[in-house]
Amino acid sequence: MQPYDPAKIEKKWQAVWEKKKVFQAQDSGKKPKYYILDMFPYPSGEGLHVGHPKGYIATDVMSRAKRMQGFNVLHPMGFDAFGLPAENYAIATKTNPDVAVKKNVARFKKQLEIIGLDYDWSREINTTDPKYYKWTQWIFLKLLEKGLAYESNEPVNWCPKDKTVLSNEDVENGKCERCGTVVEKKPMRQWVLKITAYADQMLKDLDLLDWPEAIKESQRNWIGKSEGAEVDFKMKNRTEVIKVFTTRIDTLMGATYVVLAPEHELISKLKPQIENWEEIEKYRQEVKKKTEIERTNEEKEKTGAKIKGVKAVNPANGEEIPIWIADYVLNNYGTGAIMAVPSHDERDLAFAKKYNLPIKEITLDWSLLEKFGKKVVKFKLRDWVFSRQRYWGEPIPVLHDGENIVPLSEKDLPLELPKVKSYEPSGTGESPLANISKWVNIKIGKGKNAKMMRRETNTMPQWAGSSWYYLRYMDPKNNKALVDSKKEKYWNSVDMYVGGAEHATRHLIYARFWHKFLFDIGVVSTKEPFKKLQSVGLIMGADGRKMSKRFGNVINPDNIIKTFGADTLRVYEMFMGPFDQAIPWGEDNIIGVRRFLERVWKLQFKISKTAKASEKFETLLHKTIKKVGEDIESMSFNTAISSMMILTNEMDKQKEISKEDFGAFLKILSPFAPHIAEEIWANLGNPTSQKLRGTGKALIATESWPEFDKNKIIEDKTNIVVQINGKVRAQFEAEIGISESEAKNKAISMPEVQKWLEGKEVKKVIFVPNKIINFVVL
RNA sequence: GCUCGGGUGGUGGAAUGGUAUACACGAAGGACUUAAAAUCCUUUGGCCGCAAGGCCUUGCGAGUUCAAGUCUCGCCCCGAGCACCA
Numbered sequence: 112m113q114p115y116d117p118a119k120i121e122k123k124w125q126a127v128w129e130k131k132k133v134f135q136a137q138d139s140g141k142k143p144k145y146y147i148l149d150m151f152p153y154p155s156g157e158g159l160h161v162g163h164p165k166g167y168i169a170t171d172v173m174s175r176a177k178r179m180q181g182f183n184v185l186h187p188m189g190f191d192a193f194g195l196p197a198e199n200y201a202i203a204t205k206t207n208p209d210v211a212v213k214k215n216v217a218r219f220k221k222q223l224e225i226i227g228l229d230y231d232w233s234r235e236i237n238t239t240d241p242k243y244y245k246w247t248q249w250i251f252l253k254l255l256e257k258g259l260a261y262e263s264n265e266p267v268n269w270c271p272k273d274k275t276v277l278s279n280e281d282v283e284n285g286k287c288e289r290c291g292t293v294v295e296k297k298p299m300r301q302w303v304l305k306i307t308a309y310a311d312q313m314l315k316d317l318d319l320l321d322w323p324e325a326i327k328e329s330q331r332n333w334i335g336k337s338e339g340a341e342v343d344f345k346m347k348n349r350t351e352v353i354k355v356f357t358t359r360i361d362t363l364m365g366a367t368y369v370v371l372a373p374e375h376e377l378i379s380k381l382k383p384q385i386e387n388w389e390e391i392e393k394y395r396q397e398v399k400k401k402t403e404i405e406r407t408n409e410e411k412e413k414t415g416a417k418i419k420g421v422k423a424v425n426p427a428n429g430e431e432i433p434i435w436i437a438d439y440v441l442n443n444y445g446t447g448a449i450m451a452v453p454s455h456d457e458r459d460l461a462f463a464k465k466y467n468l469p470i471k472e473i474t475l476d477w478s479l480l481e482k483f484g485k486k487v488v489k490f491k492l493r494d495w496v497f498s499r500q501r502y503w504g505e506p507i508p509v510l511h512d513g514e515n516i517v518p519l520s521e522k523d524l525p526l527e528l529p530k531v532k533s534y535e536p537s538g539t540g541e542s543p544l545a546n547i548s549k550w551v552n553i554k555i556g557k558g559k560n561a562k563m564m565r566r567e568t569n570t571m572p573q574w575a576g577s578s579w580y581y582l583r584y585m586d587p588k589n590n591k592a593l594v595d596s597k598k599e600k601y602w603n604s605v606d607m608y609v610g611g612a613e614h615a616t617r618h619l620i621y622a623r624f625w626h627k628f629l630f631d632i633g634v635v636s637t638k639e640p641f642k643k644l645q646s647v648g649l650i651m652g653a654d655g656r657k658m659s660k661r662f663g664n665v666i667n668p669d670n671i672i673k674t675f676g677a678d679t680l681r682v683y684e685m686f687m688g689p690f691d692q693a694i695p696w697g698e699d700n701i702i703g704v705r706r707f708l709e710r711v712w713k714l715q716f717k718i719s720k721t722a723k724a725s726e727k728f729e730t731l732l733h734k735t736i737k738k739v740g741e742d743i744e745s746m747s748f749n750t751a752i753s754s755m756m757i758l759t760n761e762m763d764k765q766k767e768i769s770k771e772d773f774g775a776f777l778k779i780l781s782p783f784a785p786h787i788a789e790e791i792w793a794n795l796g797n798p799t800s801q802k803l804r805g806t807g808k809a810l811i812a813t814e815s816w817p818e819f820d821k822n823k824i825i826e827d828k829t830n831i832v833v834q835i836n837g838k839v840r841a842q843f844e845a846e847i848g849i850s851e852s853e854a855k856n857k858a859i860s861m862p863e864v865q866k867w868l869e870g871k872e873v874k875k876v877i878f879v880p881n882k883i884i885n886f887v888v889l
Numbered sequence: 890g891c892u893c894g895g896g897u898g899g900u901g902g903a904a905u906g907g908u909a910u911a912c913a914c915g916a917a918g919g920a921c922u923u924a925a926a927a928u929c930c931u932u933u934g935g936c937c938g939c940a941a942g943g944c945c946u947u948g949c950g951a952g953u954u955c956a957a958g959u960c961u962c963g964c965c966c967c968g969a970g971c972a973c974c975a
Contacts, residue, residue, distance in 0.1 A: 325893050325969070332892070332971040339975080357975060370975090407973060439973045449975045457890095458973055491974055615970075686913075688902055691894095693968080697901060703913045709928095750903070753912035760912095832908050837956040839908050877955050883907050887955045 115712035117676025120790040125227055127789075133812050134178075134186065134229040138585075138598050142183040146602050147174045148581055148641075150610030150618070151189045151236075153573075154215035155196055159222045160658050161666045161696060162650035165684045166609045169647070169748065171228045172685065173607065175782035176743045178229075179816040185602060186229055187584040189236035190216050194573040195273060195289055198503035201534045208503045208534070212239055222669060227677050227785055229812070234587045238576030239503075243583065245525035246593040247575050248508045250625060252518050253632055255509070259305040260497065262516065265443075266374075267496050268403075269297040274536035276301055278496040278572060280617045285404035293402050299540050302498040302507060302569060306624045310334050310490040313623055322644040323691070329615040335491025340484030341446060344369055344423040347431060349384070351377060353423055356445030356489060359455060360480045363427040365473040366450035367463070370415065370435045372442035373398040378418075386420035391436060398438045406438050413439050413462045425450075426483045437462060445489050495621065497572060502534045502543045504570030510555070511565045517555075528570075544568040577618050578625040581605055581640055593634060604637040612646040619644075645746055648692040650684070655695050666696055678784035679705045685748035685783060708787055710759050711780065714768060715791045722767035729823050731761055732772055736819040739779040748783070755780060770795055775817040785812060833858045834885040835867040851878040858884050 128134060147170050152163060167188075174186040192212045201208040216237065223230070236243055254260040268277040270287040276299060281288045314334045317327045339358035346353065353369055371378060373395045382388055394416040398406070405411070415437030422431045439458055440449050453463035453470040463470050480486070498507060508519040508526045519526055529550045531543050545551060545568040555562050579593070585602040586594040619641075626640040651657060652664025659665065671680045683704040688694045724732070735758045742751035758776060762768055774795065781788035792811040826847060831854055833841040841863045845854065855876060858864050864886075871888040878884050 323894090328893050329970045335971080335974070337974075355975085359975075411973095413973080437973095439975095441974065444974045451975090456975070458975075461973095489974080491971090612969075686901090692902095694901065697914075700901060700914050706928095707913085749901095750912085753903075756912055830908080834908085834956075837907090837954095842908070875955060877907095879907055879956095883956085885907085885955055 115709050115787070117678060117708075117786065118673075121225070121227060121672075121677050121786040124786045124789045125224060127810070128227075128229070128812065129232075131810070132233075133810060134184075135231050135233055136185040136187075137183050139601055140183050142181055144185065144602060145174070145177045145182040145607075146185045146605050147177070147607040148186075148584075148605045148609070149188065150608070150614065151191050151577070151580060152219060153194060153196070154190050154192055154212060154219045156200060156211065156215055157660060157665075158215075158218050159668055161668045161671060161680070161684070162658050164223070164226055164228075164668055164680075165650055165690075166611075166647035167223065167228055168226065168681050168684050169645075169690055169746065170607070170609050171226075171681075172748060172782040173743060173746075175229055175785060175812065176740075176816065178812070179778065179782075179814060181815065185234075185584065186231060187234040187236075187587075188223065188228075188230040188232070189234075189580060189584070190219065190238065191573070191577050191580070192216065192237055192239040193504045193571075193576055195501070195503070198501060198534055201503070205534075207530060209239065212237075225672055225677055226668065226681065229785075234584050236580060236583050236587050238505075238580065241525040241527050242590070244505045244576060246583070247505050247571065247579070248519075248524050248526060249521060249593060250579060250629070251505075251571070251575075252508060252521065252524075254304060254628065255516075255518050257628075257632065259308060259628065261303055261305065262300060263303045263494075264298055264300050265303075266296040266298045267301055268294040269299070270294050273501070274538045275500045276496055276498065276540075278574075279493045280495075280574075280620065281572070282403070285402060285407065293404060296399075296403065301496050302567075304495040304497045304624075306495045306620075307490060307492055309624050309627050310336070310492045311488070312627060313620070316623075316627075316639055319639060320644070321642060323612075323646055326612060326615045326619065326644065326646060330620060333492060333616040333620065336488060337490075338486070338488050339445075340480055341487045342426065342450065342484045344426065344450065346434075347422045347424065349381070349421065351380065353377065353434070353448050354446040355448050355450045356487065357450055357484075359452065360484045361475040361477045362452040362455045362473065363425070363450065363479045363483060364476065365452040365454045365471045366425050366427075366432065367453060367469040367471050368433045368435055368451045369423045370437050370440045370449050370451050370462075371418075372440040372447040373436050373438055374442040375436070375447045377448075378436065381418070381421055384420045385418055387416075387418070391416055391418060394436060401438070413437060413458070413465060415439075415462065415466065417466070427479055433468070435462075435466075443493065444491065495624070497575070498567075498569035499572050500540055500542045501536055501570055502528075502531060504528075504572065505575055506544070507567040507569055507571060509567045510553070511567065512555075512562060517564065526566075542568045542570055544570070574618060574621045578621045579629070581608075581622075582629075582635065593629075596634075596636075599634075600636050604639060605641045606643060608641040608644045609647060610644075611649075646691050648688075648690060648694060650687070651693055651695040653696050653698060658696075666698075671701070675701055675705050676708070676786075678708055678787050682708065682752060682783050686752045688749055690746050690748055707756055707759060708784060710763055711784075712787060712791070714759070714762050714773060715794055717762075717765065717768050718770050718773055718795065719767035720770075722765075722769040722772075724765075724769060724772055726827075728761060728765065728772075730826055731758060732775065733819040733823040736775060736779055736817050737824065740816070740819070743782065752783065755783075778811060778814055778817050781811045781814075829881045831858075831881070832883045833861070833864055834883060835864070836887060837885060840864060840867055845881075847881055849881070851876070851884075854878060854884045858886075 149167050149170050174184045178184045197208040197212050200211050268282050270277055270292050272290050272292040282294055286293055314336055337358055339356055340360040342355050343352040344355055385391060415435045418434045421434055423434050425432055451459040453460040454472050506526045506528055510517040529547055531547055534543055551566050553564055555564050582594045586598045589595055622640055629635045630638055654664050656662050683701045686704055735754050738754045739751045777788045777792055789811050828844055829847050830842055831845050832839055841861050843857060873886050873888050875887040
């Protein structure tokens with residue numbers, strides 16, 4: 112009897128799968144297609160910890176099962192390798208980030224391979240590959256062509272530590288999402304993508320998606336649609352009007368003052384008339400110095416300044432009311448100006464109390480909408496600040512001739528990222544690329560018409576490459592198009608997308624935006640990229656904290672595989688609990704999974720031709736086949752495994768098992784623990800595998816999924832529970848289909864039931880067929 | 890403050906309104922062993938009881954129902970998202 116030795120068999124089968132190209136997807140064919148995708152990783156220097164592969168194992172289980180169920184499965188993997196960590200590493204070591212990325216990718220791949228994941232590596236992509244980012248740049252040019260990419264000088268989020276501009280999505284509670292530094296607001300020339308053009312559609316189409324409600328809700332909040340009205344407040348002795356946005360036009364009568372954001376453009380226009388200009392300017396400077404956190408902290412007391420010398424007029428009642436500036440009004444939302452209604456708004460009330468402004472009780476009147484307001488819709492979503500002052504990103508493919516923007520032509524793509532001597536960001540708002548004058552300054556045209564131009568030196572943000580990568584897997588080597596349209600139509604959209612919930616308002620927003628744009632310009636045929644989404648619950652450290660080097664609670668999967676085997680790691684991660692739930696790593700619990708696999712291993716020596724399975728066993732087997740199939744579909748991996756454990760415990764009790772029964776069990780086990788299943792399958796020398804040996808089809812990985820026999824699931828005996836007033840008092844075994852009166856008679860005849868019925872009046876009997884008989888007594 | 894999840898043994902967790910605590914870990918006892926590990930067997934929600942048995946138990950409090958972890962209402966706690974967004 113051979114002992115179970117995962118180290119030996121796992122390597123062996125991984126090599127066989129690769130050699131026989133078992134997991135390569137076809138771009139056409141009669142089989143139905145199934146496109147299942149993981150969020151591709153950033154290949155950090157630290158390598159994977161046990162949390163990363165959890166999602167990959169889940170998609171692996173699903174894709175293996177789908178393949179066995181007759182689907183043409185596309186399950187690809189790649190690397191999202193632009194970004195700060197590689198660049199910071201480059202700065203520290205003065206090496207090109209490309210070198211570190213190559214090394215890290217190799218390490219990641221190795222780590223993924225030893226887990227036995229069924230990726231189609233022939234489609235591997237890397238966002239830093241010029242052949243890939245050529246198309247990222249191409250999409251940018253298309254956005255520019257359609258007016259959806261523009262330059263702006265608006266104040267943007269600036270991270271003083273990373274020395275780059277950030278998008279709103281990259282800022283968490285006023286801090287840089289990457290390094291935690293408090294961001295500053297700075298006006299800088301930036302490239303911005305008009306994601307707001309798609310705000311309404313992105314909001315509406317959420318309803319089409321089979322996504323977790325929490326993620327959809329996050330996106331709804333982020334897009335932040337609010338319907339309201341714009342009202343013009345005239346000013347005394349001025350032609351300009353103050354445009355105000357409100358969702359409560361019914362409170363217009365109660366508006367007792369108007370507040371402008373300190374940055375409001377009207378303020379400087381009003382300068383000649385403002386009597387206290389110095390005071391106003393002083394307040395504006397103070398606000399400028401504040402960080403976003405200081406400014407938006409609700410706890411803090413509201414501040415403001417009254418503009419003297421100008422008054423506004425409430426259009427509803429003609430009253431003259433004062434104009435204030437205050438930083439609780441944000442310039443970049445609505446119109447940057449509000450009508451303050453202290454009687455119906457807490458913030459206005461607090462402000463009014465502090466500065467002794469009138470508070471007016473009123474009757475609400477929605478008809479004022481029609482009379483004084485114009486219906487408008489506002490979104491919280493801001494356009495996507497798309498440029499970074501860093502080295503390690505896709506160059507933005509445009510030229511400046513001093514006045515105009517000249518896009519590169521498609522034939523000049525990819526615009527490759529040049530090598531530089533220093534990767535350090537300049538901090539002045541220019542990327543290190545600005546220092547390479549040879550690259551930056553180029554001559555366009557010939558002879559007299561030749562013109563010197565400057566290249567754009569900003570690069571794209573990390574999110575650029577990941578906003579369309581799922582399309583590239585459909586056709587990864589195409590030099591002529593982003594994706595061949597036939598292949599795009601065949602693969603359609605992603606059927607199942609699995610990844611972390613932290614991408615709800617970043618990657619998943621950006622990718623939907625780009626996809627919708629690509630749909631509008633005819634590159635893709637679907638409105639949404641990811642039909643179904645499932646988020647992975649984090650694996651926490653054993654201490655309950657997030658796994659991180661900082662806490663010293665990181666578990667490396669390589670070590671787990673070394674000790675227990677990849678199959679044990681896989682089954683354990685799927686068995687831990689509900690897939691979308693965060694669960695701490697429990698080193699002690701792994702042993703149970705290893706014991707389970709040991710038990711499975713030993714069962715192969717019980718196979719016998721004379722084995723005769725009992726009806727009860729057959730029922731359990733077919734019920735398990737049914738349950739495992741359903742549970743994989745619904746991603747209830749933990750219960751699928753527990754049902755296989757129950758079956759295994761039952762087989763353990765049998766003296767002999769038939770090859771057929773055991774084979775069916777191995778098949779449903781194989782998506783979870785493919786190596787041990789493959790090894791035992793081969794050991795059993797199944798006739799099919801003998802016949803097809805050498806064709807690559809001898810593998811359990813390409814076998815067909817067992818079908819459960821409906822008739823075998825139907826049991827002929829059942830356990831009837833006897834309840835008195837809803838409490839279980841007895842139970843008995845009965846034939847399926849036992850009638851109410853039979854069950855009642857049987858129950859009444861039982862002494863432990865009689866005890867409870869004695870001297871009581873039976874008011875009612877409830878009979879649930881094949882399950883329960885409940886006596887309601889007084 | 891608004892929105893979305895969640896709260897079940899010592900631990901991870903299971904349960905179409907129908908036997909709460911499946912499966913696994915841990916623990917206790919036993920078999921095997923010179924011994925240990927591994928393996929196997931038994932027990933394992935709490936309280937009362939020698940036992941038979943009884944009572945209680947899914948964050949707290951009500952309600953609906955023959956029957957509630959599951960449905961309804963109110964509250965408490967934990968996690969996530971959004972938030973001076975007018």
